[in-house]
Amino acid sequence: MQKYLEIGEEVRQPAVALESTVISHGLPYPENIQTARALEETVRQNGANPATIALMDGKIKVGLGADALEKLATAKDVAKVSRRDFAAALARGTIGATTVAATMIAAQMAGIKVFATGGIGGVHRGAAQTFDISADLTELARTPVLVVCAGAKAILDLELTMEYLETQGVPVIGYGTNELPAFYTAHSGISLELRADSPEEVAAIARTQWDLGFSGGLVVVVPPPASAALSADEINRAIEASLQQAGTAGVKGKAVSPFLLAAVSRETGGKSLTLNMALLKNNAAVAAQIAKALYMTDARLI
Ligand code: PSU
Ligand code: MN
Numbered sequence: 001m002q003k004y005l006e007i008g009e010e011v012r013q014p015a016v017a018l019e020s021t022v023i024s025h026g027l028p029y030p031e032n033i034q035t036a037r038a039l040e041e042t043v044r045q046n047g048a049n050p051a052t053i054a055l056m057d058g059k060i061k062v063g064l065g066a067d068a069l070e071k072l073a074t075a076k077d078v079a080k081v082s083r084r085d086f087a088a089a090l091a092r093g094t095i096g097a098t099t100v101a102a103t104m105i106a107a108q109m110a111g112i113k114v115f116a117t118g119g120i121g122g123v124h125r126g127a128a129q130t131f132d133i134s135a136d137l138t139e140l141a142r143t144p145v146l147v148v149c150a151g152a153k154a155i156l157d158l159e160l161t162m163e164y165l166e167t168q169g170v171p172v173i174g175y176g177t178n179e180l181p182a183f184y185t186a187h188s189g190i191s192l193e194l195r196a197d198s199p200e201e202v203a204a205i206a207r208t209q210w211d212l213g214f215s216g217g218l219v220v221v222v223p224p225p226a227s228a229a230l231s232a233d234e235i236n237r238a239i240e241a242s243l244q245q246a247g248t249a250g251v252k253g254k255a256v257s258p259f260l261l262a263a264v265s266r267e268t269g270g271k272s273l274t275l276n277m278a279l280l281k282n283n284a285a286v287a288a289q290i291a292k293a294l295y296m297t298d299a300r301l302i
Contacts, residue, residue: 080099
């Protein structure tokens with residue numbers, strides 16, 4: 001395993017992993033590279049060290065330098081790599097952006113326990129027919145990394161996503177909230193069983209889960225910054241239109257999430273882009289604070 005890992009110089013504990021699918025497939029250029037840099041800076045300002053993760057040149061790069069980051073943000077045909085795609089992309093030297101699942105895998109290999117992203121994948125609407133359930137959810141069941149996000153996008157079936165996470169034994173912790181956020185808004189109408197109001201509280205739960213020898217991850221959900229959140233009407237209209245477009249286009253498999261994300265972004269104009277960047281930074285700050293608190297609990301074990 002070690003022979004595939006290339007860990008950047010800046011990467012040391014307390015560290016926060018950052019994913020690259022959001023850079024290559026989630027945001028347009030140049031906002032993607034600006035955001036990637038801003039996220040790294042936010043992690044530093046909050047007392048932790050950033051490790052943006054991607055596959056390149058047959059290596060799992062944990063902590064990208066300026067050149068690698070630029071390449072990822074500008075290259076055409078960057079593969080979207082989840083667990084299934086991981087080994088083949090490495091063996092072939094494919095340039096790959098890592099999903100939440102793949103970023104968790106790489107973070108765990110590098111000993112990084114905290115990871116910040118925008119939204120996790122989930123159970124898609126209509127999954128009873130399509131079986132479309134993101135591999136992010138099964139990864140959360142098996143890999144001990146804590147993922148900080150703004151929930152999952154309402155393009156998904158959020159009730160089924162929560163049921164699936166419950167079945168898989170993944171704790172979902174509301175950060176200063178009792179309600180699951182839905183990425184674009186703070187509200188999904190779904191109540192959470194678990195809430196924490198400080199980084200220390202979150203760190204204590206994660207530490208205990210791993211001390212117990214439970215193998216899985218945890219999800220910390222942070223409401224999007226109120227100033228950038230969209231109205232429920234606006235976002236519901238955009239989601240309906242996007243789902244219809246996906247149906248008409250007959251999109252399948254791993255193309256579904258990128259298609260829907262791009263469609264919603266178009267349908268909401270620049271607004272969802274502004275929100276996306278704002279909540280990513282917010283989540284990176286929270287993740288850095290949690291990483292610091294976790295590091296305090298046991299620097300050896302992190
Ligand atoms: N949701 C978002 N933004 C994203 C993704 C999901 O709001 O960028 C990306 C993440 O990388 C996530 C992946 O891990 O999509 C899930 O894809 P799929 O549904 O194919 O598992
Ligand atoms: Mn899928």
